Amino acid sequence: MVLMNYPVPFSQTLDVTNPSEKFLEIRGLVKAYRDPQGHDLVVLNDIDLTVGETEYVSIIGHSGCGKSTLLKLVAGLEQPTKGSLTLQGKPIRKPGAERMMVFQHYSLLPWLTVRENIQLAVDEVFKTHSLQERRQIVEAHIQLVHLEAAANKYPDQISGGMKQRVGIARALAIRPKLLLMDEPFGALDALTRRRLQEEVLAIWEGHRQAVIMITHDVDEAVYMSDKIILMSNGPKARIGEILTVDLPRPRPSRHDLRELQNYHDLRNHALDFLEKSYASGPIQTSKK
Numbered sequence: 001m002v003l004m005n006y007p008v009p010f011s012q013t014l015d016v017t018n019p020s021e022k023f024l025e026i027r028g029l030v031k032a033y034r035d036p037q038g039h040d041l042v043v044l045n046d047i048d049l050t051v052g053e054t055e056y057v058s059i060i061g062h063s064g065c066g067k068s069t070l071l072k073l074v075a076g077l078e079q080p081t082k083g084s085l086t087l088q089g090k091p092i093r094k095p096g097a098e099r100m101m102v103f104q105h106y107s108l109l110p111w112l113t114v115r116e117n118i119q120l121a122v123d124e125v126f127k128t129h130s131l132q133e134r135r136q137i138v139e140a141h142i143q144l145v146h147l148e149a150a151a152n153k154y155p156d157q158i159s160g161g162m163k164q165r166v167g168i169a170r171a172l173a174i175r176p177k178l179l180l181m182d183e184p185f186g187a188l189d190a191l192t193r194r195r196l197q198e199e200v201l202a203i204w205e206g207h208r209q210a211v212i213m214i215t216h217d218v219d220e221a222v223y224m225s226d227k228i229i230l231m232s233n234g235p236k237a238r239i240g241e242i243l244t245v246d247l248p249r250p251r252p253s254r255h256d257l258r259e260l261q262n263y264h265d266l267r268n269h270a271l272d273f274l275e276k277s278y279a280s281g282p283i284q285t286s287k288k
């Protein structure tokens with residue numbers, strides 16, 4: 001699936017020597033939160049990570065290890081306690097339209113229709129574009145996620161899968177260089193989840209960009225990603241391992257994928273890692 005006749009000039013000129021390697025760089029990252037008693041809880045400790053400009057990266061780890069915190073730091077919604085995060089060589093200090101987040105629980109504005117939810121984001125980011133250009137972007141993205149029939153409906157009139165499609169269309173419409181997805185398929189039933197995974201992957205194949213996706217689902221991570229980040233348990237979570245997913249792109253059907261030994265090796269490796277870390281470490285389950 002390719003975005004045709006897209007009216008927005010989409011320049012990703014990089015000011016670094018090796019763009020694919022140095023698109024997003026996280027160095028020596030530490031994040032601590034202060035608890036109500038005034039003690040620091042070190043959630044993430046000494047994280048080093050590089051994401052290429054067209055790389056699809058998944059993060060897996062047990063509940064409470066700091067996956068969402070890491071994503072929020074990349075989004076600029078949280079500040080690091082120590083260390084640095086840079087995008088194309090520039091420090092990440094605050095949220096920006098080049099880094100868009102898709103949340104598990106949709107976060108649509110209930111008083112706006114599907115079209116208006118997407119339009120709002122497009123109007124905000126592409127202020128200098130003509131009304132016609134902005135409308136074209138909105139319609140192109142409604143089509144991209146197959147929501148034409150629901151465009152005039154309100155969020156409470158559509159299913160969870162459709163709501164998540166709107167969230168994804170809204171994020172993609174403003175052409176982020178880096179798409180951040182926090183368990184984007186987590187709230188969906190198994191069938192909808194599979195369909196949406198396939199759609200997102202097809203969109204990504206048509207226009208590759210950097211993606212960081214949090215998931216609890218090892219199969220989803222292997223199916224979708226180039227790289228899987230396996231996090232150790234918190235507190236003081238670190239990157240335990242980084243798996244390179246050496247499977248063909250575009251991905252074969254799930255049936256054909258299951259025929260590949262490599263697929264099983266990766267899957268088992270990730271599951272073993274999670275089982276071992278479950279057995280070995282404290283797991284944080286409480287939030288805030």
Ligand SMILES: Nc1ncnc2c1ncn2[C@@H]1O[C@H](COP(=O)(O)OP(=O)(O)OP(=O)(O)O)[C@@H](O)[C@H]1O
Pocket residue numbers: 033034043061062063064065066067068069070234284285286287288
């Ligand atoms: N704003 C905050 N203030 C204090 N502590 C926080 C804050 N946000 C997160 N935490 C704590 O940081 C730790 C990591 O939380 P985070 O939500 O990043 O984990 P997670 O791996 O995404 O969890 P899950 O898989 O359950 O969504 C938890 O112990 C959580 O309670």
